[in-house]
Amino acid sequence: MQLKDRPPHLILFGPPGAGKSTQAALLVNRWPMVAISTGKRLREEIAANTELGRQVRDVLANGRLVPDELMIATLRTWLEDIPPDKGFLLDGFPRTVDQARALNKMLEELKRPLTAIIKLNLTVSEAVYRLGGRRICYGDGAEEIIHINDEDAVKRCLDRGGLLVQRPDDLPNVIVRRLSVYEEETEPLIEFYRSSGIVHTIDASGSPEEVANRIIEAVEGDQ
C-alpha cells in the first residue's frame, strides 16, 4: 500500500546536527503530513506573546523541559488541528517516557496509529564537524546558515557585507555535552518503542537528499 493513500504518522529522533528540520522539510513534500517541531512551535508562541508563550518563556530560557502535563495538553490541541487527510511528523516530542505513554493513549483516541519511528544516527565526529563548522551569516536581508568549509557560501556572505557568527552552543565542548544529553534523553524512548517493531535507525551522513531517500525506503518498504 502506498503511503499517499494513508497519511503517515511519524516520530523523528536525531542528535543535534543530524538535520532533522531539513529532513522534515523534504519529507512533507513526499507525504501529505504536517511537521510539528515542538521547540519551534513553542518559540513561535513566545514570539507572539500568547498565553502559552507566557507560560513557557522562562522554562525555555532556562533550558529546562516544559512540564509534561502542559506539553501533552498542548500537543493534543496541535494534533487535533491536523485535517483528517494529513498525517504528522513529530520532532521534539516525546521527550520523556511519560510523554510517550500519553502519546500512545492520545493516538488511540484520535485513531491515528504510529506508522514509523525514525532514529537518525550520526557519529560524534560528524556532528562536531557539522555543528562546529556552522556559522550564521548576518547581513542585509535574511540570515543564512552556512558551513565554514563551504568557500562559495563564505564568499557570498562576505561579498554582501555579512558577518559570520558562531553560536555559543556550537562550540566543540558544548556540542559534546548536547550530544550526551540527547543520548540520555532518547535511549529510554527508543527502548520504550523497540517492541512496537516500527523503529528504523537511519544513517544521517551524506547529503540531505541521500538521507531522505534512506528514510523513504525504510518507511515505504515497511508498508
Ligand code: AMP
Ligand atoms: P528544541 O528546539 O527541540 O531543542 O526545544 C527547545 C525547548 O522547547 C526545549 O529546551 C524545551 O524547553 C522545550 N520543549 C520542546 N519540546 C518539548 C517537549 N516534548 N517536552 C518538554 N519541553 C519541550
